[in-house]
Amino acid sequence: MTRLKLDKITQYIAAQRPGYSLAQAFYKDVDVYQAEIEHIFLKHWLYAGHASQIPLAGDYFTFDFDTESVIIARTASGDVKAHMNVCRHRGSKICLEPSGSQKSLTCPYHAWNYNLDGQLISARNMPDDFDRSQNGLHKVNVALLHGLIFVCLSKEPPSLSALQNELDEVFELFGFNNMKLAEKKSYRIPANWKLAVENYQECYHCAPSHPEFAQIHAMAKPPKVFQMAKSDFAQANQGQPKFKQLNRYFDLAEVGQEGYQYDRNPLLRNALSGSAGGKPVAPLLGSIQEYDGGASELMIGPLSYFLIYDDHMLGYRFLPNSVDECICDVSWYVNESAVQGKDYQLEQLTWLWDVTTQADKKIIMNNQKGVDSRYYQPGRLSEMEHFQQSFLTWYLKTLAE
Numbered sequence: 108m109t110r111l112k113l114d115k116i117t118q119y120i121a122a123q124r125p126g127y128s129l130a131q132a133f134y135k136d137v138d139v140y141q142a143e144i145e146h147i148f149l150k151h152w153l154y155a156g157h158a159s160q161i162p163l164a165g166d167y168f169t170f171d172f173d174t175e176s177v178i179i180a181r182t183a184s185g186d187v188k189a190h191m192n193v194c195r196h197r198g199s200k201i202c203l204e205p206s207g208s209q210k211s212l213t214c215p216y217h218a219w220n221y222n223l224d225g226q227l228i229s230a231r232n233m234p235d236d237f238d239r240s241q242n243g244l245h246k247v248n249v250a251l252l253h254g255l256i257f258v259c260l261s262k263e264p265p266s267l268s269a270l271q272n273e274l275d276e277v278f279e280l281f282g283f284n285n286m287k288l289a290e291k292k293s294y295r296i297p298a299n300w301k302l303a304v305e306n307y308q309e310c311y312h313c314a315p316s317h318p319e320f321a322q323i324h325a326m327a328k329p330p331k332v333f334q335m336a337k338s339d340f341a342q343a344n345q346g347q348p349k350f351k352q353l354n355r356y357f358d359l360a361e362v363g364q365e366g367y368q369y370d371r372n373p374l375l376r377n378a379l380s381g382s383a384g385g386k387p388v389a390p391l392l393g394s395i396q397e398y399d400g401g402a403s404e405l406m407i408g409p410l411s412y413f414l415i416y417d418d419h420m421l422g423y424r425f426l427p428n429s430v431d432e433c434i435c436d437v438s439w440y441v442n443e444s445a446v447q448g449k450d451y452q453l454e455q456l457t458w459l460w461d462v463t464t465q466a467d468k469k470i471i472m473n474n475q476k477g478v479d480s481r482y483y484q485p486g487r488l489s490e491m492e493h494f495q496q497s498f499l500t501w502y503l504k505t506l507a508e
């Protein structure tokens with residue numbers, strides 16, 4: 108990035124007032140967007156999927172954002188490996204389908220053939236001095252956290268060790284390793300990715316925009332009411348591993364470590380799960396013995412979110428396509444032994460977060476429309492937007508670096 112562009116971004120950052128939403132340029136300037144891709148998306152661990160999506164050797168899926176595409180595959184030896192979906196010949200995309208099963212990967216252009224470990228196996232009619240061993244696919248860092256697959260495109264990815272130490276018990280308890288993907292929906296949102304992330308991080312909008320969610324989640328209540336419900340709930344369940352409270356997100360993460368956050372919050376009106384009327388929707392997860400009327404919020408890295416009910420788990424992520432469009436992917440996970448149609452119905456399982464995400468898509472689009480106006484100016488944030496505020500502080504600091 109040129110000096111001129113960097114100076115411009117530095118000025119935007121300096122003009123930003125704490126406690127206010129971001130200035131228009133952060134949502135529209137392509138140079139800001141490029142800086143975000145470099146300093147946020149290419150530097151952090153991103154939630155790509157779950158091992159249950161690729162149970163057999165040869166199974167793969169792709170993980171795409173901005174101009175990048177990563178192939179995540181189960182190799183012949185049973186490992187999960189990730190490589191850039193870019194041919195080493197003249198650069199064609201190799202896997203064109205979002206998922207599938209292949210013994211090896213053949214480029215659709217001139218048929219160079221790679222194994223699932225990324226090694227180039229064959230390339231026709233190449234000069235004698237061509238070295239196949241130097242032309243394997245670009246490797247991508249991949250980490251498995253109890254079945255959850257994360258990738259990081261950086262040469263020096265942040266460490267996941269602190270997160271693994273502190274969250275191991277939680278992953279075990281909810282049986283993350285023994286979950287399966289029941290459903291995945293993608294919502295294309297014509298808005299800057301930060302408007303989607305900021306919206307996910309505050310529940311100021313929950314009461315007016317999400318009647319279905321607000322009926323069963325205490326989080327949608329005003330801060331005082333919520334805090335009271337939360338402390339009663341925590342007291343009633345003291346000492347249980349589900350009730351850990353970990354805040355190592357954003358500025359609270361140790362240097363060199365990926366940030367994370369975990370917290371369990373109460374549901375309302377005897378709700379047991381995230382569903383219509385709070386009714387159970389699937390068999391209990393992991394070694395959970397009974398419903399406690401709560402839901403856990405888990406964040407891994409700055410961009411990957413998980414919501415854990417006792418009988419299902421949701422993975423949430425926002426990926427940019429361009430400065431003015433992002434994709435919100437929602438994945439629903441259940442106990443791997445659960446049988447669709449018998450132990451759970453997709454319709455019931457996905458209902459709450461499908462209606463909620465569709466409503467979010469609308470409000471985020473409207474937000475972008477207003478932000479695009481000449482009359483938009485950064486507005487004061489409420490008390491219920493404190494988490495969004497910490498994200499913005501971290502974001503501005505990260506960009507400034």
Ligand code: FES
Nearest residue numbers: 194196197214217
């Ligand atoms: S671009 Fe892949 S084989 Fe030519």
Ligand SMILES: [Fe+2]
Nearest residue numbers: 306312317467
């Ligand atoms: Fe929302």
